[in-house]
Amino acid sequence: MKVYIRDVKEADCVCDALILPLIEEEGIGLYSDVDSATNGLLKKIITSKEFQAKHNQVSLVHALNEIKPERVLLIGLGKKKEISREKVRQAGGKAAVYLRDLGMREITLSTRTISSLNLSPSDFVEGSLLSIYRFDRYRKEEERKDIKGFAILSKDNSELNASLKWTETVASATHFVRDLINTPSNDMTPTALSDAARSISGGKVSVKVLEKRDVEGLGMGAYLSVAKGSMEPPKFVIIEYDGGKGAPIALIGKSITFDSGGISLKPSEGMEKMKYDMAGGAVVIGAIKAASVGRLPVNLVGILPAAENLPGGTASKPGDIVKTITGKAVEIITTDAEGRLALVDAIGYALKYHKPKALIDIATLTGACSVALGNEAIAMMGNDETLMNKIKAAGEETHERVWQMPLYDEYKEYIKSDVADLKNTGGKSGSLVTAAYFLKEFAEETPWVHLDIAGTAWAEKDKPYTPKGASGIGVRLLLNFMKQLK
Numbered sequence: 219m220k221v222y223i224r225d226v227k228e229a230d231c232v233c234d235a236l237i238l239p240l241i242e243e244e245g246i247g248l249y250s251d252v253d254s255a256t257n258g259l260l261k262k263i264i265t266s267k268e269f270q271a272k273h274n275q276v277s278l279v280h281a282l283n284e285i286k287p288e289r290v291l292l293i294g295l296g297k298k299k300e301i302s303r304e305k306v307r308q309a310g311g312k313a314a315v316y317l318r319d320l321g322m323r324e325i326t327l328s329t330r331t332i333s334s335l336n337l338s339p340s341d342f343v344e345g346s347l348l349s350i351y352r353f354d355r356y357r358k359e360e361e362r363k364d365i366k367g368f369a370i371l372s373k374d375n376s377e378l379n380a381s382l383k384w385t386e387t388v389a390s391a392t393h394f395v396r397d398l399i400n401t402p403s404n405d406m407t408p409t410a411l412s413d414a415a416r417s418i419s420g421g422k423v424s425v426k427v428l429e430k431r432d433v434e435g436l437g438m439g440a441y442l443s444v445a446k447g448s449m450e451p452p453k454f455v456i457i458e459y460d461g462g463k464g465a466p467i468a469l470i471g472k473s474i475t476f477d478s479g480g481i482s483l484k485p486s487e488g489m490e491k492m493k494y495d496m497a498g499g500a501v502v503i504g505a506i507k508a509a510s511v512g513r514l515p516v517n518l519v520g521i522l523p524a525a526e527n528l529p530g531g532t533a534s535k536p537g538d539i540v541k542t543i544t545g546k547a548v549e550i551i552t553t554d555a556e557g558r559l560a561l562v563d564a565i566g567y568a569l570k571y572h573k574p575k576a577l578i579d580i581a582t583l584t585g586a587c588s589v590a591l592g593n594e595a596i597a598m599m600g601n602d603e604t605l606m607n608k609i610k611a612a613g614e615e616t617h618e619r620v621w622q623m624p625l626y627d628e629y630k631e632y633i634k635s636d637v638a639d640l641k642n643t644g645g646k647s648g649s650l651v652t653a654a655y656f657l658k659e660f661a662e663e664t665p666w667v668h669l670d671i672a673g674t675a676w677a678e679k680d681k682p683y684t685p686k687g688a689s690g691i692g693v694r695l696l697l698n699f700m701k702q703l704k
């Protein structure tokens with residue numbers, strides 16, 4: 219779907235459907251001219267209470283020949299004092315999916331209402347772009363309905379132009395990330411994930427992939443132990459984006475392309491979902507891709523310790539002790555707590571070879587994350603309040619919301635091992651936070667934030683701009699955070 223600015227009057231805009239956002243209890247609002255041109259048809263729908271402009275409510279009318287658009291879609295934004303960027307985004311999602319499913323190809327947004335609220339049409343467009351995502355690569359070719367063009371009615375305006383461009387960059391990175399996550403593990407292997415990372419190289423982005431023997435040489439025994447039970451070779455991916463000055467921010471993404479649990483095998487029910495255990499890594503690739511397309515003035519290093527966690531004959535076993543790149547030894551209590559094993563070697567590698575000014579890891583790390591927060595928030599923990607506050611603020615703006623959990627010193631006890639420096643699980647109690655505490659032991663003094671997206675990376679049902687399946691959560695959060703860095 220191509221988004222572009224068009225400087226014409228609503229009534230003169232040739233298209234399949236003209237979208238008019240309306241505010242609850244404000245009647246026809248700013249559109250009395252369009253209403254007169256349709257002989258009062260729009261007002262009738264409103265006075266009859268068929269359409270009350272409740273949030274996300276839609277009503278489609280044919281415009282006959284009085285005005286150029288074939289149809290008018292009324293979309294509700296809800297009560298004036300309750301309208302927010304998120305409500306606008308959702309309305310954009312709702313309108314686009316509705317029109318797409320009806321087979322509309324050229325659609326138009328009137329920006330009068332949104333601008334009068336001092337909000338940006340870009341949020342509406344963001345919702346529209348995110349909502350029309352589809353993952354149908356594995357279906358036999360059928361006739362697909364797609365919106366071709368989305369005209370935004372406005373005077374040509376460089377600010378709006380730039381913001382629409384950025385919105386498109388972010389949305390297309392999100393689509394890319396959703397594709398990676400939705401792809402099943404027989405196709406999305408560690409090798410395929412490393413190829414996806416390579417695909418973004420060029421310009422200021424360079425990608426390096428370490429093979430198993432390189433990783434062995436570097437002493438990343440914890441990470442390697444995860445890959446041991448699989449025939450798929452591990453791939454340790456390093457993506458550098460050189461867009462700014464100074465030490466980079468390290469973005470570390472959990473990249474387990476399938477998590478069977480290993481010898482500590484997971485129950486079979488729902489196991490097919492464990493293809494999304496590389497969501498963190500996909501988000502890192504997508505965020506760096508968008509950062510480079512949008513030329514964000516930051517330095518980034520993305521690290522993806524990719525592996526498949528299977529229970530083969532050479533797999534790690536409970537009780538095994540492995541040595542990390544830092545020299546710390548870890549006792550594996552359960553091979554299903556594999557994410558943290560891979561992540562701590564990635565953190566250790568980042569500190570040793572890239573000296574980042576901050577570390578952010580993003581991971582589908584614990585089942586306890588969704589027990590605590592459902593599908594509504596990312597669990598955040600870290601060692602630096604300033605960094606966490608910035609991420610929190612970015613989360614409020616993008617509605618990829620984060621909720622902070624504590625990392626009390628007392629949790630250290632939970633992961634003490636009788637035989638090694640640490641053990642890889644502290645048991646059920648507090649498992650969301652003890653997983654993070656395990657990572658904290660490797661972040662040392664570097665400002666670090668952990669984002670657990672286990673509850674949010676997968677949408678269990680369609681939402682206004684997130685179709686069921688991989689959500690791509692984290693892309694907009696990280697980009698918004700990076701955009702606001704000074």
Ligand code: BES
Nearest residue numbers: 477554555557582583584585586643672
């Ligand atoms: N990948 C899982 C966490 C997960 C569960 C993500 C459900 C998304 C949905 C992770 O590797 C895992 O298995 N965690 C275990 C750790 C436990 C064995 C200490 C968990 O949280 O159950």
Ligand code: MN
Nearest residue numbers: 477554555556
């Ligand atoms: Mn696991």
Ligand code: ZN
Nearest residue numbers: 474477495557
């Ligand atoms: Zn996992």
